[in-house]
Amino acid sequence: MKVTNQGDVSVYTIAGANTARPLPDWLARRRKRSLKSDPEYQNRIELLQDFEFEEASQCVRVSDDNDWVMSTGTYKPQFHVHYLPHLALSFARHTKSLNTTFLLLSSDYTKSLHLQSDRKLEFHTPAGCHYELRLPRYGRDLIYDRHATEALVPSVGLDSDGHGEVFRMNLEIGRFMKSFQIDVGADDGVETGLQGSIGVGGVNTAAIAENSHNLLAFGTSIGSVEFWDSRSKSRVAILGGQEGEITALDFSPTGLSLATGTSNGLIKLFDLRSPKPLLQKDHGPGFPIKNLIHMTTSSQEKKILSADKQMIKIWDELDGETWTSVEPLVDINFVTWCKNSGMILTANEGKPMHSFFIPQLGSAPRWCSFLDNMVEEMAEEVSTDQYDNFKFLTLPELKSLSLSHLIGKTNLLRPYMHGYFVASKLYEQARLIANPYAMDEERAKRIKEKVEKERASRIRGNKKVKVNQKLVDKLLKRQEKRARVDTKAGVLGDDRFNRLFEDEEFKIDENSREFQVLNPSTRVDPDTGATVASQGVQSSDESEDDASNTDESDDEVAPKSGAQKEMVMHVRTSNQGNSRPSKDTTLGSRAQKSGRISKARGDVVGERQVTFVPESRRKKSEEAPRPQAKDRRTDSRRSASGNVFRRM
Known part of the structure; x- marks a missing residue:
């Protein structure tokens, strides 16, 4: 997924020629192992199934219920219908000639009107082509007046009276009505035919204020815009003096302003109550403007989208400052906006159709709501390169290189x-x-x-208090073991225990009897006041010292007692006589003595010595106390009656 930034606005390319290399399924299966580590292929997104044409696409529109997308393209001439909740292609249908533009007459795809390049109008239903009729001259655009149920087709050329025509096809009656006569200038050419000469004028585009006053606007090849009332079927006003031909028109949702686009790339914003433009903007490349769309962002800001064959720009309606722009790699033929969302679809000259998502314009449509979470995770790093084989550098950067x-x-x-x-x-x-x-x-x-x-x-817990700092550290250490540290949880965050950490009267006395009973594994050093391990917790050095002290005390007590027991046994290791434990010295560094090893206890190295004093059995028997005579009355004997509880 590619992302481009224009200022603070990010534009994500969801589908199109600039996303990932198009690979057929059979090739992807063969190269499955090698493509597993290809980030460009792994980050691809197929937003809609078969959202493409064999050669190019001409027009794309979204239904009013936001459940269907219809697009037309070539070659062969055909149109596709996608069902958005399933993100899949519903059906494809071929036509006899290239589709110039089309309209969705119903809230879904069931009724559509198509303007063909061979001067035909075709009515399509889910079953197929319902009806077709032929126009007197080639049509340039197509709009639908819902109040009068009329399809209006601006055309090229002049009628018998020398005026341009807008054909009116009444769909309720089923026949042509009297055409709107538009002033498009005279035909000064020499050779004339059905359409007139090569330089003959025509009505290029049309727009209708459907949600407000239902006023009709027609842009001509001489740079004028004529306004017609659909109720009286008469001309209301003429806006002239434009440079170049009028190629795009769009009313604002309120119907009070009109945006016009010309063939030389100029865009003007007019208030219907004044002939002077409120705003004039140069689109940039100088190509004819193809589409103008009034938009409202999620923050209720008024924007206008303008598109020519090279780029798409979204700019502010008040001051004309460019908000963001998109420049695909292929030429653009048509642009549509999924209303109340940040999704923009384009029909273009490339094989795949493009989809752009702008989160700041609006959230993703409900049929692809997953994009809100995916775009930030799958977006690639923003690159400053404009072309694959060139890099843009400023003059200071050139000097540094x-x-x-x-x-x-x-x-x-x-x-x-x-x-x-x-x-x-x-x-x-x-x-x-x-x-x-x-x-x-x-x-x-x-x-x-x-x-x-x-x-x-990493989890870190640190809190400084005036009193009982050791208690606070102990509580935080317990929280770290649970992988969740919160200095305001439990006792630390309870207001009832504030004085425990602030008042000196609540300081814990570690020398007290109560503290030692509750903490038997710790003892307090009276000299330093530090808490050290005792009783249950001792180091290895302390245990060895205690063992040696015990042995020495036994050696001293034994000869003084005089009375010996049956066997006096002393077990002594070879390292107890040394000043340092064996773990501090290596085997090779120990003192080795030549000659015969002495039997004294201090000279034994690498073995143990056991001493004992044997005693005779006669002496044992004489000193042993004699057994006393047993009283037969109290002697427990077995009862003949079998009553076990008699003597209990």
């Missing part, structure tokens, strides 16, 4: 606006020469950004 001496001397630098287009190969070579370590710097920068991102995602 030592390329300023090439200005005006080679075709590799092409001036454009406030900078130059530089060939991509030359730019890469110059950048590598100017900074050979650019790759390493970029890699280090990305690693740093990744580390900072991971560091910011």
Whole structure:
């Protein structure tokens, strides 16, 4: 998915020639393994099934109920109907000739009127072509007056009275009515025919204020706009003095203003109560304006969309400042807007039809509401390159790359606006020469950004208080184990416990009996006041020292007692006589003594020594106490009666 930025407005290309390489299904299946790692192919979006034509598309419109899209194209001449809730092609139908433009007469696709390039009008229903009729001259545009049920077809050429004509086909009666006669100038050509000479005038376009006063406007080839009342069938006013031919017209939703587009790319905004334009804007490239659409953004801002064959611009209705623009890779034939949304569809010369989504213009239509969440995730990085083989650089950037001496001397630098287009190969070579370590710097920068991102995602809990700071740290440490730190949760955020962390009278006394009972695994050092492990928690060094102290005390007590038990056994390891534990010294660094090993306890290395004093059995029996005589009355014996509970 491609994204372009014009200021603060992002435009996402959902479908079209600028999104991803079109690959057939059979090729995609064969290259499935290699395409798995291709980001361009993986990020593709097929918004609508078969939203394309074999060669080019001519016109596209969305139904009033926003459930159907009808588009026409070639070759062969045909039109497609898509059902939007299913995002699928409903059906395709071929026609005898190329479709110039069409209208949806109903709120869905069931009734449509098509203007053909061979001077025909065709009425289509779901069953097929319902009826067709032939026009006297070639039509240029097509609009529908719902109040009078008349199809109006502006045409080229002059009638018998020397006026241009707008044919009126009454769909209720089923016949032509008297045409509107429009002043399009005289035919000064020599050779005339059915249409007149090559330079004959005509009525190029038409517009109707359908939602307001229902006034009709017709733009001519001589630069004038005529307004007609559909009720009295008479001319109301003429707006003249325009430069070039009028090629596009559009009424505002209120019907009080009219936007006109000319063949030389000028756009003017008129108030119907004044012949002077409120605003004049140059579209830029100088091509004829094809479409004008009044739009309202999600923030209720008034915008106007204008399109020629090269680009689409959306600009402010009040001051004419360009809001955003879109420039596809192929020529544009028609533009339509999905009302009350940010979706724009175009018919163009390329094979796929284009779809653009502007989130700031409005949310996605309900049939593709998933785009609101997808566009930011799947959008590629914004690129400043205008072309694949050229890169735009300003003059300071050229000087930093030592390329300023090439200005005006080679075709590799092409001036454009406030900078130059530089060939991509030359730019890469110059950048590598100017900074050979650019790759390493970029890699280090990305690693740093990744580390900072991971560091910011870590959970940290820190809160400073006046009293009982250890208690606060202990509570926050418990929260970190649960992967959820909140300094205002539980006791820390309860107002009833504020004095526990502010008032000195509530300071926890770790020397008290109550604290030691509740925390038996900790003890307080009386000299330093620090809390250290005790009783249940001891280090390995402390346990070894305690064991050695116990052994030494046993050695001292044994000879003084005089009375020996049956067996006095002492177990001693080889490292207890040393000043340092064995874990602090390596096996090779221990003292090795030559000669015979002494039997003394301190000289034993690498073994254990056991000593005991045996005693005779006679002495044991003499010193043992004699058993006392048993009393038969109290002696427990088995009862003959079997009553177990008698003596209980």
